[in-house]
Amino acid sequence: MTDMTTDAHVLTNQYSEPSRLVARQAIWQWRRGPALPDVVLDLAAARGDEVVADVGCGNGRLLEALRGRGHTGPLLGLDRSPGMARVSAGYGFGAAADAQALPLRDASVDVALCLHMLYHVPDIGRAVAELRRVVRRGGTTVVATNDVGHAAEIRAIRSQAARTVLGVDVDLDWSDSRFNTDIARTALAAAFDEVHVHQHVGTSVVPDPAPVRAYVASWPPETLGLTAGPTWHAVLAEADRLIAAHFAARPTFPVTSRAAVLTCR
Numbered sequence: 561m562t563d564m565t566t567d568a569h570v571l572t573n574q575y576s577e578p579s580r581l582v583a584r585q586a587i588w589q590w591r592r593g594p595a596l597p598d599v600v601l602d603l604a605a606a607r608g609d610e611v612v613a614d615v616g617c618g619n620g621r622l623l624e625a626l627r628g629r630g631h632t633g634p635l636l637g638l639d640r641s642p643g644m645a646r647v648s649a650g651y652g653f654g655a656a657a658d659a660q661a662l663p664l665r666d667a668s669v670d671v672a673l674c675l676h677m678l679y680h681v682p683d684i685g686r687a688v689a690e691l692r693r694v695v696r697r698g699g700t701t702v703v704a705t706n707d708v709g710h711a712a713e714i715r716a717i718r719s720q721a722a723r724t725v726l727g728v729d730v731d732l733d734w735s736d737s738r739f740n741t742d743i744a745r746t747a748l749a750a751a752f753d754e755v756h757v758h759q760h761v762g763t764s765v766v767p768d769p770a771p772v773r774a775y776v777a778s779w780p781p782e783t784l785g786l787t788a789g790p791t792w793h794a795v796l797a798e799a800d801r802l803i804a805a806h807f808a809a810r811p812t813f814p815v816t817s818r819a820a821v822l823t824c825r
Contacts (some may be wrong), residue, residue, distance in 0.1 A: 575641040578619040583774040585621065587714070591764035591817055596704065597625050599760055600675060603823050604702050609633040610670035615659050615691065616640075616677030620648030627651050636669070638662065640680075659687040667696040675704040676819075679739035684747055691824075692751040701752065701824040704760075705744050708736045710818040711775075717806075718776050721798035722784050725791065730784060741820040752824035760819040765812045769803045772813050776803070 575581065588595070594602075600622065606612060610633045614622050617637035626635060637648025638657040645654040657663050659674075659681050672695050681687040691701050722730045739747075741757060748755045766772055776799045781792040806813055 580778040583778040612671045613669045614673045617648040623651035664694040672701040707818040754825045758821045764815045
C-alpha cells in the first residue's frame with residue numbers, strides 16, 4: 561500500500577488540480593470558532609506590505625485571504641504542482657517549486673507560510689532549513705500540521721469500508737505519524753531560535769452526507785494498494801452505505817479537528 565506523504569505519483573495526481581483539496585477543506589466550514597486560515601494569518605501578524613511566500617500554497621486560499629484583508633505587498637505562491645501554482649497566481653506570483661530548494665534569495669521574504677505540506681516533503685529537515693534561509697532576520701515563519709486523531713471519524717469510515725471489501729486493516733494515519741506536533745516542534749527548533757505551538761482543536765458538525773462522501777472519495781485509491789477500478793468503487797460504495805446509515809440514525813456527522821500552528825522566529 562502507498563501513503564500520501566512522499567509518493568511522487570500519488571501527489572502529482574492528488575494536486576494536479578484543486579478539486580480533491582477543496583473537498584477536504586470544505587468539511588471544516590461547519591467548525592465552530594475561528595477558521596484555521598484566520599488563525600494562521602492572525603499569528604503571522606503581517607502589516608500589509610510585506611513580502612509573503614506561501615510554500616505549498618495549494619489552491620491559494622491563504623493568499624486569497626491575505627488579499628481580502630487588504631494586503632498590498634508581494635505575494636508568492638509556491639507549490640510542487642504547476643496546476644496549483646497557476647491557481648495561486650490569481651492572487652500574486654505563482655511558481656512550481658520544490659520546498660527543499662526554494663527559488664528565492666537569502667533573507668528575501670518577510671513572512672513564510674507553510675500549511676499542511678511538510679509531511680509530503682522527502683527531507684523535512686532540508687525544507688525547514690530552506691524556510692529559515694529565505695526569511696529575513698526578524699521575519700516570521702508559520703507552519704501548520706495535523707495532530708494525532710485529526711479527522712478520526714472520517715478515517716474510521718474509510719478504514720471500515722476497506723476492511724469489509726478487502727478483508728484487511730488499513731493504517732491511514734500517515735500525516736500524523738510523519739509530522740505531528742511533537743515532530744514538528746523538534747524539526748523547527750533545529751533551525752529557528754524561537755518556536756511557539758498554538759493548538760487548534762475543535763469539531764466540525766457536518767449537517768449533510770455529501771461533504772463526508774466527497775472527503776472520503778478525495779483520498780487516492782493507492783493508499784489502499786488499489787487503482788481506480790471496480791474494487792476501489794466497491795470501497796467507496798461501502799463507505800457511502802456507512803455514511804448513509806450514520807445519517808439515518810443521527811442528524812449530523814461530527815469530525816474532529818486536531819491541528820497545530822507553530823510560529824517560528
